[in-house]
Amino acid sequence: MKRRNFLKSGVKGSIASGLLLSSNSISAKDKKSKDNIINDGSRDNWKQLSDGKRGKPERFKEVNYKVVVVGGGLAGICAAVASAREGVETLLVQDRSVLGGNASSEIRVLVNGVNHLKPDWIPERETGIIEEILLHNRFNNPQESFSVWDHVLYDFVIREPHLELLLNTQAVNVEMTGSSIKKAICWQNSTETEYHISAQQFVDCSGDGLLAASAGAEYRTGREAGSEFNEKYAPEEADGWQMGASLLIAGKDMGKPTAYSPPSFAIPFDLKKSNPRRKVRSFNEGYWWVEVGSKHDIIAEQDEIQHKLMGYVHGVWDYIKNSGDFEGTENYALEWIGSVPGRRESRRFMGDHILSERDLVDHQHFDDAVAYGGWSLDEHNPGGIENLDEPPSYFHYHFKKVYQIPFRSLYSRNIDNLLFSGRNISQTHIALSSTRVMATCALMGQATGTAAALCVQHKKNPRGIYQKHMVELQEKLMLNDAFIPDHPAMDKDDLAKEVKQWSASSTQSGDVNLLNDGWSRDFKGVLHHWSTDQIPASVQMEWEKPVALSSIVLKCDTNVQMNIMMRNNYNNRKIFTDTVPPELLKDLNLEARINGKWVTIGTITDNKTRRIKFNFDTIKTTSLRVNINETYGSSIAKLFEVRAYEKSVIS
Incomplete structure (x- = not known):
């Protein structure tokens, strides 16, 4: 059977092609649950020096x-x-x-x-x-x-x-x-x-x-x-090739010249002999293309792949440091070297x-x-x-x-x-x-x-x-x-769908009526938000008759057109940031009109999520008001969604 074909084992059978497992899956009829398949400890004979007792631990x-x-x-x-x-x-x-x-x-x-x-x-x-x-x-x-x-x-x-x-x-x-x-x-x-x-x-x-x-x-x-599957980019004939694992490194500017000598297992590397798309763009981050794959059993070959990658990654760093082809490497040293391939x-x-x-x-x-x-x-x-x-x-x-x-x-x-x-x-x-x-x-x-x-x-x-x-x-x-x-969301339990009138203290862009249109972000060039023109600001919703509420869920702005994961460099500040999104709401409160008076039913002063949830004891009201007091830096605020529920939202 070719490795790219379906690999299947029955409940009692071993995995086809012998991949990884040597023991069979266990049928409930064939094994009692305490028949340990790994180590039953039967040969353990510990002597506990604290009390002199011998025996095996229960593990x-x-x-x-x-x-x-x-x-x-x-x-x-x-x-x-x-x-x-x-x-x-x-x-x-x-x-x-x-x-x-x-x-x-x-x-x-x-x-x-x-x-x-x-x-x-x-x-x-x-x-x-x-x-x-x-x-x-x-x-x-x-x-x-x-x-x-x-x-x-x-x-x-x-x-x-x-x-x-x-x-x-x-x-x-x-x-x-x-x-x-x-x-x-x-x-x-x-x-x-x-x-x-x-x-x-x-x-x-x-x-x-x-x-x-x-x-x-x-x-x-x-x-x-x-x-x-009518795939343009797949090979003409099926094969066993699998994309490989990579080993990363991190370099650090030491502020002074730092020598490097490769270890005995380093594998020589010459970038000049490589395809020009293989780039060295910086010295403080690893190179994903230090990669080794497999056309066979990539799991069984893990140790061999790891050994090769450790050699290649040192060979690449040796070339960077000692070939003379890169200016500015004199002060750089390896700060971290991976040992677990990804x-x-x-x-x-x-x-x-x-x-x-x-x-x-x-x-x-x-x-x-x-x-x-x-x-x-x-x-x-x-x-x-x-x-x-x-x-x-x-x-x-x-x-x-x-x-x-x-x-x-x-x-x-x-x-x-x-x-x-x-x-x-x-x-x-x-x-x-x-x-x-x-x-x-x-x-x-x-x-x-x-x-x-x-x-x-x-x-x-x-x-x-x-x-x-x-x-x-x-x-x-x-x-x-x-x-x-x-x-778009169409939650039948969302009582915000029954709001008769939405109003806002100010609007810079979007429309306050978009807060229950089922979309939690602007998408494909269409606006689905309400934005203030200043802070503080508020948005208010009115029902025609009293509704019972115990939970309000908001979706605020964190700028989904900006990446917020960790990186080793931030050369492209247009789409990568190393800070908390300034658009994120920090301080806000929720009011309800109860018996003709506005009552505060929830306050958050250090919000840290895009999705903001207020749970409270059940109230009956005809009007709610969200008061936005502060963001993490932006002078305006955006909301994309407001939901209202009779039952508390647990998740």
Whole structure:
């Protein structure tokens, strides 16, 4: 069987082609849950010097949750947080000591998304949970330390009610009941503890997808033939090539001449012998094109790839420092060198829809759209740095507008209770070349986490959510500030839709009546906001008859045409910033007219999110007023949406 073909294992069978696992997935009928498959500790014979006792420690745990998310990259974080915010007991399992995946301090890949669109190269930045994370970092890590970033992510996760975290833990196998995962079998290497984790729904956001593969979820590796999905940029014949992993570095100006001698394992590099598109633009950031891929089993080859990358990255730095071709390198030294390669591609699991190049470039409209992307078709060359004749990436196609990602590509078509988010979703190799960037993956994560919670609440599998509760899923996502292109919000529970009259103290642009038009940003050149001409300012809404309210949700401005992730340089200040967005509202309050008098029912003095929520004891009123008192620097303020609910908004 060619590696690009479907790879499938039955519940009791091993994974086809022998990829990664040597043990079979476990049938509930074949194994008792306490038959440890990793280490049962039977030969342990510890002597505790404190009390002289001998014996073996108990390091086996059975735990139960409603939703288990495997993989603590940005997709997994957003999935776990989204699930927990729906009030569902959720566990996030991460195989490293830090969260963030490719974005963590171990790897340091930029959190790219829809960074720039033709013709003006302006972003259409992601909102929702991923924006909350990036704003949380802006407030708590202004020095842009990657080590602090790790702790920002840790804080973002562990502060969430209904969410628990297991670090240093890998899901290595599963226990199945029919075509459903019953338990994830996990090993925590830091405590030598085996976990058997039961759940109703599982979300695999781990990239390589060992949990999903162990369950027998169908997947592909390699490149499809162009004829299979009518893809212009795919090869004529299918092959096993997968984009490679990269190893990054960081240089620092030491203020004095600093010598560099390469280590023994450095691999010589000469930029003059390379394709001219391979550039050295600065000395303080790494080079993504220091990359090694595979046309075979990229997972099994991980150690070999890592060794090569460590050699290549030193060879590149040796050339920069010692070739004499670059002015200004004398004072630069390596401040940080990665040891964990950041992988771009391995398994892609098959869902009810396989996202393809044509879906992206033709901007296919999906009734079940839940996320979007717009990074270029950025397919790296076969061979990476070992293929210097070709450019490091082809950048086949640059988008003028964003494309949609359907929910049917985010769940397994043959495992009933399995979803996935990130680079392992149901898509072709060419589609992956765009969707793999982390802010896009994070949007998928918010969608699958929310969907997993709905599965629990409605006692459905993911396909059942698609068939019966798709609109509910989309409305929840948009309520929680995810943006779905060409899908305006139509929440039937939003009482702002019944407002008889909107009025504002001042208007510079837009229209106050746009605050309930269903759009949470200006889009495709059409305004969907109300902007003040000064601060303080207020907006007021009037109902024809009293309404019962206990929750108000606002969407303010954070300038989604500006990227806010950390970077190693900010040469392009037009679309990248290293500050908190000055447009963000900081101080505001909410008033209601009750029995003919204006009463303050909510005050926020240090707001740090685009989506602002007021929950309060139920009131009856005919009028509300939002008073805007201060931003983080802008002299005007914008609102895009005001929603009103009888019940408190919990998520």
